[in-house]
Amino acid sequence: MTRDFLSLADLPGDELVRLLDLAARTKRGDYDRAAAAGKRVALLFFNPSLRTRMSMELAAQSIGAHTVAVVPGADAWKLETRRGAVMDGDTQEHLVDAVRVMAEMSDLIAVRTFAGLKDADEDRREPVLTEVARESRVPVVNMESALDHPLQALADVMTMREEFGDDLRGVPVTLTWAPHPRALPMAVPAAFLRGVARMGMDVRVAAPKEFALPQWLRDEAAAALAPGGAVRYFERQDEAIRGSRAVYAKAWASPQFYGDPDAGLAARKRNWNWTVTEKTMALGDRAIFLHCLPVRRNVVVTDEVLDGPRCRAFVEAGNRLHTARAVLLSLLGGTSK
């Protein structure tokens, strides 16, 4: 494995499959409880978290590591992120310094920082994650960044392997845009796409025209595509889902509306009928429902689907623990073979 875990796109060769196999094995309880005994994990949260925090803290502890969570602006100092800043204003510590200090005291730094959703180019640069990775002399784990969420994508793929078998090549899966009251980042769909393309699935992406995924992400997906796989784009939800074995719903904002929240909301409202319902699900082939959570019930997806027998979103959330443990085992020197 590379030194850091920043994106599934970085994983060499069969590393993705190896991590997934390891996660499946640890889920069965087959791992060394002292593999990372005494190792120290620092968790840096710029944004709130339930699954990510629980899974990382519990996964680290389950292999003997100690954890400490840092929340800038709450119990820790407010951080500056601009290089070269003259810090005579509101921010109290530079990100660069906080990272160096955390690295001095720990064996691994995990960081969560959402997209600004104001400047698409800025978001693509992954300003915070990149800086953390550059300044840290210990491994860095991405707990969701501006445009990636590899721990989530690992759990997504793991859940589908449990359902459809380890070899996901050619299995039809739909990633569908969904309505949402707020403009959301593209981290989860981007990470999902990187993961399912890499697994060689038959990927369908459905989104209203104005929420079409950007070209750079399509290019990335194409480049990641394994033999046996395909990625196709649809402007109609029903066409994409027809025959799919899994439906992954997710809201995301369109960069074209950055800076114009009213226009963005109006565009979402125009497509409010993209809510996933039992009727939508029935278009699939005994399709399971997936979602990263948290989810806006009866906006993104109806209660019926979430509470129904084909929903795997909660198993998927539980798999966050096992995939986090696999990543930590790999990075903290636990045997991973």
Added chain:
Amino acid sequence: MTRDFLSLADLPGDELVRLLDLAARTKRGDYDRAAAAGKRVALLFFNPSLRTRMSMELAAQSIGAHTVAVVPGADAWKLETRRGAVMDGDTQEHLVDAVRVMAEMSDLIAVRTFAGLKDADEDRREPVLTEVARESRVPVVNMESALDHPLQALADVMTMREEFGDDLRGVPVTLTWAPHPRALPMAVPAAFLRGVARMGMDVRVAAPKEFALPQWLRDEAAAALAPGGAVRYFERQDEAIRGSRAVYAKAWASPQFYGDPDAGLAARKRNWNWTVTEKTMALGDRAIFLHCLPVRRNVVVTDEVLDGPRCRAFVEAGNRLHTARAVLLSLLGGTSK
């Protein structure tokens, strides 16, 4: 023990005494430090906490379990609690989903959620606690709900057993209303009443007429009453306390003032002379002073009493650790015999 620990009212047969005996034994250091090794405890806090958080985290760790605390609206997402809600507003995740996720990743969920104090019927339904217990597939512990606080009541009773012996039947104890600048829930007095009635004590409840405990709670106390016990209600503090071995002071609001804070405050002000003083305590029979804490000094009780030789409120707080450990040992499969 039942699967959950939601109320002392639920405990079958001699389970209350068994838990108290276990707590006393672990206080002497007699317990297995690895009884819950590797088990995972998720603590969900809708409200602030000092004793409860400290005692639960340290108790869990003392038997080998790992803990993770979740604070919705702060480091975790803001939770929706209404069933069937169309979540197009401010709340980011549904309680139902958060609980399912926590249950996927943990072996026990503990939850703290105060009364709304707006609708007495709503509070009686215990909307959050009930939902957590219904959705969780792992045991649930009540860390204070709208109308109950069984962990506190366990510590209350444990402290009196240390003082008066294990058999508390017939021992006179007074629960007295006290003034307070804010309207407070009835969780602590209700839990206390359930506990002392169950122990067969000679229970006296003193409150100004307008803060009389509601009939449903009196009915519950009567139903819980063990042989040798009694529960009597007084409108004068001195009459109740005369001859008592213990005085438990606690402020609570009256449902009749829900929706009219000014009237509630005026009613509290009319009874501001209910503050427990050395003179009040002298009416008892070498009475000890108990309180759940936090306490408003010189409003609920004077400095003299709190800092005096008959105050047991701090021992009582310390017993929160031992009672929490007993509950966790029972629920997490530690041997408790």
Added chain:
Amino acid sequence: MTRDFLSLADLPGDELVRLLDLAARTKRGDYDRAAAAGKRVALLFFNPSLRTRMSMELAAQSIGAHTVAVVPGADAWKLETRRGAVMDGDTQEHLVDAVRVMAEMSDLIAVRTFAGLKDADEDRREPVLTEVARESRVPVVNMESALDHPLQALADVMTMREEFGDDLRGVPVTLTWAPHPRALPMAVPAAFLRGVARMGMDVRVAAPKEFALPQWLRDEAAAALAPGGAVRYFERQDEAIRGSRAVYAKAWASPQFYGDPDAGLAARKRNWNWTVTEKTMALGDRAIFLHCLPVRRNVVVTDEVLDGPRCRAFVEAGNRLHTARAVLLSLLGGTSK
């Protein structure tokens, strides 16, 4: 060691050197991972923290202790600090009670509470720290108080020992005032001064006239001075630094401006050219740069110095872990000989 760790000024005889030696040894990994097994450490934070929280939590865990952090006003109750207060206002729990409760449940209490910067006499009384130490029946550690920060000073001295050898007698070191957008407490410079005087260094303190250190602190430094040492005061930065082996920059406020923030800011602005630059550093004798962090980049010190080869601020931060561990080992009964 004394029961508490409140100030380097309290340490008897060769205790400071013993702690430093112990810290150096544990940094090499030479310590018992179970020295404080099952011990409980309560951390009380009235103010934000990165280094202190990380180092204390990780140090405690590294020797087998369990930790719980309490943040009044956030996840715990808002605390009253005035003795005898009639608590009919905003505060929910008295510090005295919180401390007693924490002491009931733990083996050590660590507390962080900054200066009020409104009343110099009040700050000198160390109102919160003193109260915590008085009410706690378990050892108390100062994690920065109104006018002291002994854990920081330990790390400062440790870092210089690593650079210049264990015997620091006569080594020239400059503590220089630096500009800052906000009025800051004097805790760090005061602690530093206590530490370096005790080590017998050749101490130079540089500050603009209006930020001169108060007489009581000069008296303390003189009293602490070990043979071979000296403490001199300068109104020019260059005169102080000339020939120094280490430069410690730190902003602090002047009590003369308490109650007049505008005058305080104006005074700081008048001395904005005290920023430490490469040119300043060149006056020293191959001087290393030290700072407690967090630091306002390009205000207190330039990027060039912080990111340059003579900066030891990050090693110094890392040494917070090892010095915290040494203090905890000493107080929690771990054998330290």
